[in-house]
Amino acid sequence: MLSPALPRRHSLKAAGVTLALPMLESVPNPAAAADVAGDADPKAKRLVCVGAYLGLHQPSFFPEQEGRDYEVTPLLEPLARHRDDFSVLSGLDHRAKNGHGNWANFLCGQNVGEISLDQLVANRIGEATRFASLQLSAGKYSRNMSYTADGVALPMIQRPSVVYGKLFATPEDRKRSEYLLRSGQSSLDKVTEEARRLQREVSGRDRQKLDEYFGSVRAVENRMRKHLEGIEDPIPRVDYELPDYDPVAPTLMLECESIMYDLMALALETDQTRIVTMFLAGLGQVFTIDGETLQAGYHALSHHGNDPEKIRDLVRVEREHMTRLATFLDQLKAKTDADGRPLLDSTIVLWGTGMGDASRHSNRNVPTFVAGGGLRHGRHVAIDPDGKATPPRLLGDLYVTLLRQMGIEADRFSNATHDMDEVLA
């Protein structure tokens, strides 16, 4: 059983209760379970999840028609050349509370803090690569997106230079990190010895607490070892020039987004990780698009109150996101895996949000887009458009299908107990 299958009773009061001891026993660590049933060679091997803080203007995104022959909407236009390689899904959400606070359940399911889709996958396949997963953010992030099985939110990297440095360190940086890693080993030996001594003095639950400590030290040691092994390897050579500044100024968020996509494609291509997430911020950024500076900040635009001028500008910003996504898909088509096949064929790209309609702070009917990964694409899938199905069809149903596509046995995700195999797989 995967941990998202925990019943509501356990997760309703969030982390507190789920962390109590008897509960821990009922939540197997997915990574520890060796029974990765299903495909040994799954169709999808990589997962990219992008979450937009302000979502998308629904009427400009969702096509009116269902199925293959939908009419392209303003927000799908930049993606039209990939039409056969993606699906648009409407009518889905996690049936959770409204408001910005709950945005963070995007990848978690019903409750913020349940293990997120990307981490669930990272627990299974992250071992294979130098980084189990990478979390990035374009713009300063105001919400979390990835959560570990313990409900710990993972930090995101906001500076492209830091991502780049992680992936393709300069010799000088390498020297320093090598020094810190090597000397860090004696440091870990010392504190492990201290913890062992303590373990002899404590009892019961405290022992188990110290096990957390030992477990963490071991995990960090393993990672350090891996990094040290990797440090001898030649730095993957990439033909990519990073600007000599970090586009962290609010005005440059879209530029940052482009660079982050480039780096994501490079990270996947060099197989340094197979799981990447990116958060797209949404605060007071004033964008200049095609030489014209918009008349209000992004967040103010999202609260358009149905004002047509604001919606027009908002959609312009959102089209910029879509354009960048389309370029990213181009890259995944051009770059190939070890077998010479396009990366996109075996990479799932999920682009979505925890917010259905930012103007009303509604978390219903979240705009959702899926590309690649060997799934069946080309359609607008309008599932349960009236929201009348019982039990409701949920965004988690999609995640179940994505997990299976990645060779991970799953029959539920958080509060969702169905799948979407019939439309996508």
Added chain:
Amino acid sequence: MRSIFLSCFLLLTPIATRLLAEEPDLETNAELASFVSRYCVDCHAGSAAEAEVRLDGSTIDWSRGDVVASWERVLQVVDDGTMPPEDAGQPDDESRRRFVRQLDQNLTVHSGTGGTVLRRLSRREYERTIRSLFGVDYTIPDDFPPDNAESGFDNIGESLILSPPLFEAYSRSAATVADELFPPPAKPVTSETRTIGPDGMAISYSSSSVRDGAMRLVAKTNSMMRSCSWPTRFEARASGVYTIRADLSAFRAPVDEPLRFELRARRVDSKDGESVKQQRLLAEWDVTSSAPSTFEVTTELYAGETPIFYFANAPLTSDGKAKGEMAKLLRRKFADDPRLLAAWQALEHGPGIRGGVGWERVKRLMADDELDLRDATLESDATKKLVKRMTGNPVLYVETISYQHFEEGPAIDVHEVTITGPLKRVEDAGDRKRRTLRKRFLGDRDGRTDEAFTKAALERFLTAAFRRPADAETVDGYWRLVAAHLDEGHRFEDGIHLAIRTALVSPRFLYRGLRPGELDAFDLASRLSYFLTNGPPDEKLFAAATRGELSDRDVLERHARRLLRSDGAGEFFRDFTGQWLDTRDLEEIMPDPRLGPFTTADREAFVAECERFFATMLEENRPMADFIDPDFTFTSGAIATKVYGLDEVESKNANRVVRVPLPRGGRYGGILGQAGVMMATANGVDTQPVLRGVWVLENVLGDPPPPPPDAVPAITPDTRGTKTVRDLLAAHASEASCARCHRKIDPLGFALENFDPIGRWRDHYPRFETDANGRAVPREGPPVDATGRLPDGTELKDVVDLKRYVVEHIDRFSACLGEKLLTYATGRSLRYAERKEVRQIVEANHEADNRFGDLVIRLIRSDAFGTK
């Protein structure tokens, strides 16, 4: 001192039912068992047991917390008569009383006192600890995973998990902190020249705009993101001397006053919303010419900084405290141009007018031949109302008016900026501080050997880091680590760097409360100081611990009183109220814009009200009943008008939070009337009586209901207002399994229904209609019905009755708050026996005047506080 772990099993078999207890003074428990088998097991047995409570086991493993918790629930429901249910066989009163008494005795013995599991430092504690240990301005980095909460608090041992990502973050942080004192040798950087045009400068909100090929500045709001521009693609890579040249011109400057340009330095990483005045001033220039002229300064920029551009005497500002200035500016504009005034009067207001869109609309209205000029005088009521409205939401309106100033000035144009450097490296403030800290850390060498010198420093450091005297073995261990590193040929500084890095990931630093049983002097000192200041013991407290004085509860009390008066206590007030009253969540809640404008300052005033109220209750040792029905509160002028409907708040600054008197017996004030609490228990859009009811049970009455069963969907009110929450909830009453809890929950929640999602009083629910332009307009919806009847028969008309009820049962509240405080202080959910101790403390305190300050002191002197 009672033993904490009683390895005692109760046998409960269907045939020979008997209970074994090791405590000889306990009455025989056969009766207890027979009660259970007679009245409970029919339903509570097997895997399909009602409410998931199984009472048919053959033994009771009291060492398991969840077992103790279920038996506590049994005690509670049998005691209050909820169980056995009406339709089942009933025990007589005497059997019921005996059962309750026996179970109480068992629970008291078996639950014991203490048992906090190893308690990792929480984020806040870690931050405060690093600061006090090294004297550095340390802020926890963004890449630190957040802590989980349990029992309502994020400093509970059980939930303070140590995970690999956190350990990695600790390791990184340890290296950063060590770098602060003993940095690696600096890399060489060569001088470069950067030329920055307007397309390389930041625009945030309506701070600036590119006009006529230059970046135009119009506002002086003291928040960078609302008034400044800065280079987006430049960041000083090294601290050094730089030459900054700027081509500036004045756009439609008034004749009598030069435009004042300020060049300041910000950190690229800092929040865009930081105060302009707090950024380091590099140069001030008077810009008078309408043709670009070049200004130049040679100044220091520190690594990670970039210059910001600021129009210091601009007429426009959305600072809350400059409302008078804004009103004056508006009146002057309106006096000069009646058509402008008339257009603003005719404008359809709302969030949609924010920014340039709004200004375009004003211009269109001005150009309209049919513009109605009848009220376009300064004296008209319409104008007064307009000015009040605009100054009431300066952020929104200044964002729009900025666009008028972009077109009409006055403004400063920044054409081009050139930055050259570093011309030479300089020691920055960080380097200078580092030198001082290093000296403090190492002490004077006084001709000692490396070993003696280092060991003395390590002893001081490790004593502080581990919060207890470092013995010779500990010091030796760290010295050997350093010595081995030096033997490998590293610098002396690197050796110390390594020792710091190691101690900061040691379990002795990261965890506290390592020894079981009664806390020893050092653990007790830590418990007290982390409770009241979120930080490690200060020198005085540590000295008292070293002298062995803390076992004297009077000494402990003296230190508690001292710490409560110290600056550190602000941490306690903030952290505790933020979590108890959930005001920490306010940052996550964005009120529905249809409820009216809501600013960051409003939110801050809500939080400040709760914090300062709590602090005052403590400092003035107020009666417990004042928590519920006080004669004062703290609020800002803005909130007083907007939310509380109080007119007379004396303050020049509308956002300054001041103490105001309140009539007792009223709607507002106290934790059941504070807007922040009401907002935190709603979601910004609508109110949910069930959530508020549960909140009151958990946080005021100390009677948390069990979690709802699976498969019950949350109730979402129909926002079109056709069906009220009350209608929807009525369905619960007919379902017996729901009714059991909801008859407790619902009346409490309904009593608070008069408070809307931002804590304003309402007699009717709003119903939002959409006007021709698609904008929401509030109309009067169905009336609010706040009445209800509590399980004991008390009828409630509204929150005033609820407050009276709580004041009449003030000990329930005191016990609830006492438990929360002790949970927060000890880092564990209290055991049965400890809650009993709290109730005894509450009763004793009630006898003695029932004041809050006294209660806190009594809790600190309790056994529960003094036990791990």
